[in-house]
Amino acid sequence: MGSRQPRVALVHERLTDIAGSEHVVEQMARTWPEARIHVPFARPEGIPAGLAHRVATGPLQRTYDLIGRRSYAPLLPLVPWALRRAEITPAETDAVVISHHAFAIAAAAIDVPSVAYVHSPARWAWDPGFRHGETDSAAGRAALGVLAARAKANEKRWSPAPNEIVANSTAVRERIRQWWGRDARVVHPPVDTTYFTPGDVPRGDYFISVGRLVPYKRVDRAVAAAVKAGVRLLVVGEGRDMERCVARSGPGVEFLGRLPREEMRDLVRGARALVMPGEEDFGIVPVEAIAAGTPVLALGRGGAVDTVVPGVSGQLVGGECDDDDIVAAFAEAMRDWDDSAYSVSELTRFAEGFSEAAFRERIAAVVDRVL
DSSP, rough: OOSSSEEEEEEOOOOOSSSHHHHHHHHHHHSTTTEEEEESSSSSGSSOTOOOOEEEOOOTTTHHHTTOOOOOOOGGGHHHHHTSSSSOOGGGOOOOOOOESSSGGGGGSSSSEEEEEEEOOHHHHOGGGGGSSSOOOOHHHHHHHHHHHHHHHHHHHTTTTSSSSESSSSSHHHHHHIIOOOOOOEEOBBTTTTSOOOTOOOSSSEEEEOOOOOOOGGGHHHHHHHHHHHHHEEEEEOTTTTTHHHHOTTTEEEEESSSSSHHHHHHHOOOSEEOOOSOOOHHHHHHHHHHTOOOOEEEEEOOOOOOBBBTTEEEETTTTTTTHHHHHHHHHHHOOOOOOGGOOHHHHHHHHHHHHHHHHHHHHHHHHHHH
């Protein structure tokens, strides 16, 4: 491409809520400041600040508006159809960069070189066990099963199409090899290491869990382990798994609900460790904690294997155990936790490898190689 920046079109599954993948898209938009962001549907609160004028929605937006922008689940099977009709002109586009969860990879059908950044193949589609606990009703399970079949078929059909596949962690790369039969390079998601810094908050006497209370995050394990270990645990977040978490609670466990970002950051800064007892595809919150000078105690599966280096950024426990063994392993680690074993300067230095600037440089290099 010479010195000219490539003309990139960005594609994302939806902009309905802001979470980790939306921050990835935000940094992609900063990497290519002229790029349009193509999504099948969006709502204002799901669009990162300053990007609304760059968002192009598709034919499903009208339907999403008509249903009051509530549940988007009924629209998901139509996302491949909508994205293949995105207003991306091959003559005016050098590359399509796709942010994929389950359906967006269908945009690789557009006749332009493409890179798929895969947050994960749809685990809930490929692994029936992952859907356990997501719904209690027979009708809900049936509907989720149908949606999973559609997502799996979509990935089977379109995963051969992108010129390059990028995984957000080594665990996701292995899933891509297993389920798609393709190799992938790893580019970790961006973490705001300029906001998450150690600050001057003194170290407290508590562990902390931060994030949505949903079944796969298994915050209930952290709660049960804290009770078993007799240590304090602050739980920041809310969600449909709250009842299960409360049922396993006891003395020393406090549920704080959702908190303002600054208040959450200060609590993380003061924690002995952030506890992550579920398997994440990557897990941005643990790296935010590390950047804030707080080590991480994590389940030894998934993205944590990339971000939690024993003795440097935290400790891994219970990778291949049943639930009771995992709780016992977390309890033992919390009871024996040595606050002096981690250096704040070493933690922050490690976190810089996951900075937003590092991500932008790496994802731009991938697109340049494809072109």
